[in-house]
Amino acid sequence: MSPRSKAQFEEIRDQSREKIMAAALQLFGTNGYEATTINQIAREAGYSKGLLYNYFDSKEDLLKELIDSLKEGEHDMMDKVVDDDPGVMLENIIRFTFKELSDKMELWKLITSLAIQVERFSFVHELAVNKLNTYLTIFEDLLSRIGVPNAKAEAQMLLAMFDGLGMQKLFVKTDYQLDDFEEFLIDKYCRR
Amino acid sequence: MSPRSKAQFEEIRDQSREKIMAAALQLFGTNGYEATTINQIAREAGYSKGLLYNYFDSKEDLLKELIDSLKEGEHDMMDKVVDDDPGVMLENIIRFTFKELSDKMELWKLITSLAIQVERFSFVHELAVNKLNTYLTIFEDLLSRIGVPNAKAEAQMLLAMFDGLGMQKLFVKTDYQLDDFEEFLIDKYCRR
Amino acid sequence: MSPRSKAQFEEIRDQSREKIMAAALQLFGTNGYEATTINQIAREAGYSKGLLYNYFDSKEDLLKELIDSLKEGEHDMMDKVVDDDPGVMLENIIRFTFKELSDKMELWKLITSLAIQVERFSFVHELAVNKLNTYLTIFEDLLSRIGVPNAKAEAQMLLAMFDGLGMQKLFVKTDYQLDDFEEFLIDKYCRR
Amino acid sequence: MSPRSKAQFEEIRDQSREKIMAAALQLFGTNGYEATTINQIAREAGYSKGLLYNYFDSKEDLLKELIDSLKEGEHDMMDKVVDDDPGVMLENIIRFTFKELSDKMELWKLITSLAIQVERFSFVHELAVNKLNTYLTIFEDLLSRIGVPNAKAEAQMLLAMFDGLGMQKLFVKTDYQLDDFEEFLIDKYCRR
DNA sequence: CATGAATGAGTTTTCATTCAT
DNA sequence: AATGAATGAAAACTCATTCAT
Numbered sequence: 149m150s151p152r153s154k155a156q157f158e159e160i161r162d163q164s165r166e167k168i169m170a171a172a173l174q175l176f177g178t179n180g181y182e183a184t185t186i187n188q189i190a191r192e193a194g195y196s197k198g199l200l201y202n203y204f205d206s207k208e209d210l211l212k213e214l215i216d217s218l219k220e221g222e223h224d225m226m227d228k229v230v231d232d233d234p235g236v237m238l239e240n241i242i243r244f245t246f247k248e249l250s251d252k253m254e255l256w257k258l259i260t261s262l263a264i265q266v267e268r269f270s271f272v273h274e275l276a277v278n279k280l281n282t283y284l285t286i287f288e289d290l291l292s293r294i295g296v297p298n299a300k301a302e303a304q305m306l307l308a309m310f311d312g313l314g315m316q317k318l319f320v321k322t323d324y325q326l327d328d329f330e331e332f333l334i335d336k337y338c339r340r
Numbered sequence: 341m342s343p344r345s346k347a348q349f350e351e352i353r354d355q356s357r358e359k360i361m362a363a364a365l366q367l368f369g370t371n372g373y374e375a376t377t378i379n380q381i382a383r384e385a386g387y388s389k390g391l392l393y394n395y396f397d398s399k400e401d402l403l404k405e406l407i408d409s410l411k412e413g414e415h416d417m418m419d420k421v422v423d424d425d426p427g428v429m430l431e432n433i434i435r436f437t438f439k440e441l442s443d444k445m446e447l448w449k450l451i452t453s454l455a456i457q458v459e460r461f462s463f464v465h466e467l468a469v470n471k472l473n474t475y476l477t478i479f480e481d482l483l484s485r486i487g488v489p490n491a492k493a494e495a496q497m498l499l500a501m502f503d504g505l506g507m508q509k510l511f512v513k514t515d516y517q518l519d520d521f522e523e524f525l526i527d528k529y530c531r532r
Numbered sequence: 533m534s535p536r537s538k539a540q541f542e543e544i545r546d547q548s549r550e551k552i553m554a555a556a557l558q559l560f561g562t563n564g565y566e567a568t569t570i571n572q573i574a575r576e577a578g579y580s581k582g583l584l585y586n587y588f589d590s591k592e593d594l595l596k597e598l599i600d601s602l603k604e605g606e607h608d609m610m611d612k613v614v615d616d617d618p619g620v621m622l623e624n625i626i627r628f629t630f631k632e633l634s635d636k637m638e639l640w641k642l643i644t645s646l647a648i649q650v651e652r653f654s655f656v657h658e659l660a661v662n663k664l665n666t667y668l669t670i671f672e673d674l675l676s677r678i679g680v681p682n683a684k685a686e687a688q689m690l691l692a693m694f695d696g697l698g699m700q701k702l703f704v705k706t707d708y709q710l711d712d713f714e715e716f717l718i719d720k721y722c723r724r
Numbered sequence: 725m726s727p728r729s730k731a732q733f734e735e736i737r738d739q740s741r742e743k744i745m746a747a748a749l750q751l752f753g754t755n756g757y758e759a760t761t762i763n764q765i766a767r768e769a770g771y772s773k774g775l776l777y778n779y780f781d782s783k784e785d786l787l788k789e790l791i792d793s794l795k796e797g798e799h800d801m802m803d804k805v806v807d808d809d810p811g812v813m814l815e816n817i818i819r820f821t822f823k824e825l826s827d828k829m830e831l832w833k834l835i836t837s838l839a840i841q842v843e844r845f846s847f848v849h850e851l852a853v854n855k856l857n858t859y860l861t862i863f864e865d866l867l868s869r870i871g872v873p874n875a876k877a878e879a880q881m882l883l884a885m886f887d888g889l890g891m892q893k894l895f896v897k898t899d900y901q902l903d904d905f906e907e908f909l910i911d912k913y914c915r916r
Numbered sequence: 917c918a919t920g921a922a923t924g925a926g927t928t929t930t931c932a933t934t935c936a937t
Numbered sequence: 938a939a940t941g942a943a944t945g946a947a948a949a950c951t952c953a954t955t956c957a958t
Contacts, residue, residue: 152937152940160942180457182374186928196944201929261456263511264449265372276511301524309497312504319455319468332493352917378953388919390955399953544938564841566758570932580940582935591932641840647895648837649756660895685908693881696888703839703852716877728919728958736921762949772923777950 165203167193169217172210177254180261181211181269211262215272218255222279234293239338241286246330249314256314283307296337306337357395359385361409364402369446372453373403373461403454407464410447414471426485431530433478438522441506448506475499488529498529549587551577553601556594561638564645565595565653595646599656602639606663618677623722625670630714633698640698667691680721690721741779743769745793748786753830756837757787757845787838791848794831798855810869815914817862822906825890832890859883872913882913 152160171192175184186207190197204210229240249256262269263276287303296302313326363384367376378399382389396402421432441448454461455468479495488494505518555576559568570591574581588594613624633640646653647660671687680686697710728736747768751760762783766773780786805816825832838845839852863879872878889902 261453264453308504309501311507312500315503645840692888693885695891696884699887
């Protein structure tokens with residue numbers, strides 16, 4: 149009889165937002181941003197078209213909030229992988245990255261397809277460039293401390309390889325096994 | 341006022357087709373297939389909207405013909421790089437690939453963004469997977485003949501790295517210098 | 533925890549209704565009926581969207597009740613201005629009308645904008661026509677009794693002028709001073 | 725066989741634009757801007773919805789162009805009514821205005837209903853205020869030259885009356901005869 | 917071969933209205 | 938009595954495609 153409390157509304161809102169954003173990530177990643185309709189997202193999330201506009205100003209706003217929410221997830225990583233021993237830290241990063249390649253494929257797809265469109269989605273593009281430079285610096289530092297010669301070039305190579313693996317995994321889809329390759333890499337770069 | 345000869349017509353047709361396809365490649369690559377309008381392509385090519393339908397059945401048909409024309413360009417490569425010495429052949433491939441990364445960026449963008457959409461553009465997707473497997477085999481063969489240990493894993497790594505470099509080049513755009521890196525790679529893999 | 537008495541409920545209802553109708557009048561008048569959303573009215577009144585439907589069946593019903601409430605205010609006027617002396621009565625009407633032009637601008641705006649849409653809001657339109665004819669008759673009677681020649685035409689002129697003044701006041705907004713003009717009119721028509 | 729010439733296209737465009745603007749004026753005036761749909765305008769003009777967007781960026785852009793086109797028509801008037809004799813000139817203005825009240829009712833409706841919404845359509849509002857002030861000055865000058873006492877107040881009255889007549893004509897619609905009243909006004913103000 | 921006006925299906929967006937709490 | 942999440946019909950707008958010239 150009495151109306152829902154503010155906390156209850158808050159919870160409902162959060163849940164619905166989550167569902168919608170999850171559906172959007174899934175569909176944007178699979179079919180691309182432009183090819184995905186608001187209707188599809190709503191149906192996938194189990195709601196009606198109109199509700200999306202209670203939570204997001206527009207389709208593009210939904211995309212932006214999606215990207216923003218990803219930036220936050222980014223910070224978690226560094227906490228988990230940091231280590232005094234550069235070999236251990238690089239191993240952590242490699243294992244973490246391979247795990248993300250499996251778990252967050254849709255996300256990866258989405259960012260890639262958007263970042264390619266430099267003009268249209270500059271906010272994604274900047275995100276990608278920043279991330280690239282950050283990792284380049286970290287990798288170079290770790291590799292030189294590990295004692296790998298030509299640390300800069302090797303860092304570039306390693307990073308390019310991660311991006312490339314991600315892309316190949318997208319293309320080849322489910323049956324793309326990387327477990328052995330993961331161990332090969334760790335052996336090659338982290339154990340000295 | 342004499343009527344144009346058949347050959348002249350043919351030539352006009354070919355030129356117009358070329359212009360349209362070049363414009364389409366440029367725009368599809370930069371803004372994505374879905375976000376590019378027929379009008380934009382026509383204007384970029386210097387023609388009117390309607391003319392496009394004299395040469396292509398539909399927007400998707402234009403895309404398909406574009407992709408087809410690329411497959412043809414593909415065959416040229418093998419002729420140029422093949423060599424009895426595996427080290428020389430790998431060097432040729434590396435140099436050729438780096439050259440393509442510079443010269444055919446738009447094409448690379450387009451294929452990437454389309455291949456990501458596995459369902460929507462299966463014909464592009466298949467193309468990408470085929471190419472991936474072909475190169476994997478070639479690289480593994482060359483590396484093992486060169487005497488690189490773990491040839492299979494290294495082949496996978498090399499290939500992933502090329503894809504990754506391509507993507508990074510797209511993100512970072514013009515000021516991404518790879519000359520030194522090219523030499524580093526050739527030194528590392530081809531000279532034994 | 534004692535339940536509210538019926539009278540208390542009644543009072544709350546009346547207050548809420550009043551607030552909602554005041555907010556609706558304000559917004560309908562300023563932005564127009566179509567351009568005003570239920571949400572805006574609710575927020576302006578300090579309530580939630582849903583509550584409006586406890587008091588009014590629909591947006592159009594709210595409008596109708598608003599107009600109806602105005603008709604009632606109308607009856608008060610005649611009591612206040614009636615006088616045996618036609619000059620005094622006309623002066624009363626003029627003074628009363630000028631006062632209304634200041635005090636009830638929003639209402640005036642609303643009726644005008646609605647009455648213009650003859651088809652869509654016929655109930656407002658009829659109201660406006662009735663009022664027009666009523667005043668025309670009264671003015672003609674008063675002016676002829678005062679001894680003004682051409683009483684019919686002058687009545688029409690006077691009435692048109694009132695409507696026109698109202699509209700001008702709307703356009704020019706706050707800094708439109710009519711005090712001197714009011715005295716001018718009274719001098720011209722009521723003092724003989 | 726040969727394509728249409730530029731001039732031919734120009735003509736087609738102009739005709740279509742005209743038809744659309746005429747339909748829009750008619751419908752905006754009758755039903756209001758907000759209550760009129762793009763579909764209605766298109767159907768009334770004899771075209772499809774989509775064509776409107778070949779000529780106008782948006783519904784509001786269509787409105788703006790409509791209003792702009794009216795400003796132009798405005799200039800014509802002054803040329804027609806100007807006269808050295810103030811009595812004749814005032815008579816010209818009165819006759820012209822009454823004619824416009826008959827011929828351009830829809831336009832009058834539209835401007836009135838838009839000007840009322842001061843905030844929403846400021847470009848119309850400014851137009852209305854400017855026009856008001858211009859005429860006020862002209863009327864005051866003419867009346868004082870004719871020798872009417874209290875020229876300023878009488879000018880205000882005359883102008884208010886025109887606006888009021890316009891509005892009344894809208895309300896009462898077709899059967900509102902003003903011919904006698906026109907002569908009455910001319911007799912009263914222009915013949916001295 | 918070439919043009920761009922015209923179409924309409926499909927998409928994004930808005931908003932009155934309902935309803936569980 | 939009161940809340941605001943959820944719905945869906947209807948509106949604005951886009952754009953591939955057709956077609957008369």
